[in-house]
Amino acid sequence: MDYVGYVDEVTRFCVAGWVADRDDWKRSVSVDVLVGGQGRGVVRADISRAKLDELHPEATGRYAFRVHFPNPLSMYEQQEVSVRVTGSSFYLTQDQPVIDAIAPDPAVSVLRPMAPVLLTTMGRTGSTAVMASLAQHPNIVVAGTRPFEVELGCYYAYALRTHVANADHEKSLATDRITAGENKYHIGFNPYFRKGHAEVFKNPMVLDHFMTNRLPARLASAFREIILDYYEEVARDQAIDYPIFFAEKTLPERDSRLGIRYMFPKAKEILLIRDLRDVVCSARSSNGSAFDRVMEATKGAARQLQIIDSAKHPRVMLLKYEDFVLDNARSIGRLFGFLGLAPTASDQDGMTALFATHATSATPAASIGRWRNDLTAEQRQRCEELNPFLNHFGYEI
Structure with missing residues (x-):
């Protein structure tokens, strides 16, 4: 099999991406999600996504996947996440396979005695x-x-x-729903803490550092x-x-x-x-x-x-x-x-x-x-x- 694919998003809550079989563009394949090399779930990559049907004349475009972890990965430990085509040794390409643990900030006082x-x-x-x-x-x-x-x-x-x-715009909160009536008594994950909003900064890693260092230390x-x-x-x-x-x-x-x-x-x-x-x-x-x-x-x-x-x-x-x-x-x-x-x-x-x-x-x-x-x-x-x-x-x- 000749696979091609990419992991677009990896968080403590979900993994998303796409994969296709270049030997058979008409079929959708399954992928294994692994954390620290251990299997944490299997999902079929059959969600339709725009532009994926342009990969090949026979492409259906139904190659995307998104899987949510039943229990979110701990933010207090570094997590190594990978995605592999089920039954193969092919791992999907991804930019950031490691999710850093949040880090204490030595500038934040912890000297209060109690x-x-x-x-x-x-x-x-x-x-x-x-x-x-x-x-x-x-x-x-x-x-x-x-x-x-x-x-x-x-x-x-x-x-x-x-x-x-x-951010999880599907299960939690989307940027255009912050003031919606149903969210009056419910606030979800911060919708601006997502890969797309990293472009606010000239260096996209600034948002990641803010989320894993400065923000948790301030909140703590x-x-x-x-x-x-x-x-x-x-x-x-x-x-x-x-x-x-x-x-x-x-x-x-x-x-x-x-x-x-x-x-x-x-x-x-x-x-x-x-x-x-x-x-x-x-x-x-x-x-x-x-x-x-x-x-x-x-x-x-x-x-x-x-x-x-x-x-x-x-x-x-x-x-x-x-x-x-x-x-x-x-x-x-x-x-x-x-x-x-x-x-x-x-x-x-x-x-x-x-x-x-x-x-x-x-x-x-x-x-x-x-x-x-x-x-x-x-x-x-x-x-x-x-x-x-x-x-x-x-x-x-």
């Missing part, structure tokens, strides 16, 4: 009990009451991603100050005289965590884990979800938790739910030692009271190993799919 403590976990792992312990410390600000669901850092992490995203600075202003008001309202940290829960989703770390380089993170078989039992008791659905959600979150732990980041501490329940005083000591704070007394009475209103087991101790009685033999066998996680974190199988 930083976040992230409690990263999935649901039903005892995160509310750990947050309650954090909230008792005189140097930590926690907004709201149990179950402590204020996640301002996560909100602004996603806002940051939206504001520095490449502004969002950081807004978040800190909010928690300073919460601290004042709670009569906390010396707030050193504020604490929030977060799921192990990459862009929210990395976005918060981009805004707060001094952030510390508590990775809270629990025997996934007990997580499955608790989730089903809490919301009545079907076993298969809970299993799939649990496996997805577990993979992310393993990735975080495997990175061995010096500002991440691993905390097991079982240790927190069975040896609370020691766990509290480790936790506050990790944060560089003086420990507080263990609050067993408070934990017991919390279980009475929020948990799905009668007592903290009864929540450990409950899977042996709560699951059927068939369900326990299905739980063997969780063994990679259980092995990684040293749980008995």
Whole structure:
């Protein structure tokens, strides 16, 4: 086969271009989209585009493609994107195969003292009990009451991603629709951050540098100050005289965590884990979800938790739910030692009271190993799919 084609656009959200088979102009071919050499999608190049029908007397013009990533590529890591004709070794030509990660700007101050403590976990792992312990410390600000669901850092992490995203005129916002009525309560990716608008500058790379360096640093600075202003008001309202940290829960989703770390380089993170078989039992008791659905959600979150732990980041501490329940005083000591704070007394009475209103087991101790009685033999066998996680974190199988 004799292919010809070009990648016109590569962003963290989509890839677009065209390709044709010069040996058979009447057919449309499929292409593989690869990120870091790994396949991320297959799409048929059969969209009609003007002028492509002028390539050859037999050309149909139906050679274009556009594919959107189900999950946008992270803007905190460099991404190498390529497009290959399916079943071949032919790679389409492209000017910019590498998408740069956004970069911190050393001119933007990050010296304001208060930083976040992230409690990263999935649901039903005892995160509310750990947050309650954090909230008792005189140097930590926690907004709201149990179950402590204020996640301002996560909100602004996603806002940051939206504001520095490449334009998407099809799924997000077009330049001529900014003032349209349907956008009154919705603003999409900036429509001027697109390859065509790079021509505003004599050097087209100026726009790219602005998007990946200056803009994210400015937004991160502004969002950081807004978040800190909010928690300073919460601290004042709670009569906390010396707030050193504020604490929030977060799921192990990459862009929210990395976005918060981009805004707060001094952030510390508590990775809270629990025997996934007990997580499955608790989730089903809490919301009545079907076993298969809970299993799939649990496996997805577990993979992310393993990735975080495997990175061995010096500002991440691993905390097991079982240790927190069975040896609370020691766990509290480790936790506050990790944060560089003086420990507080263990609050067993408070934990017991919390279980009475929020948990799905009668007592903290009864929540450990409950899977042996709560699951059927068939369900326990299905739980063997969780063994990679259980092995990684040293749980008995």
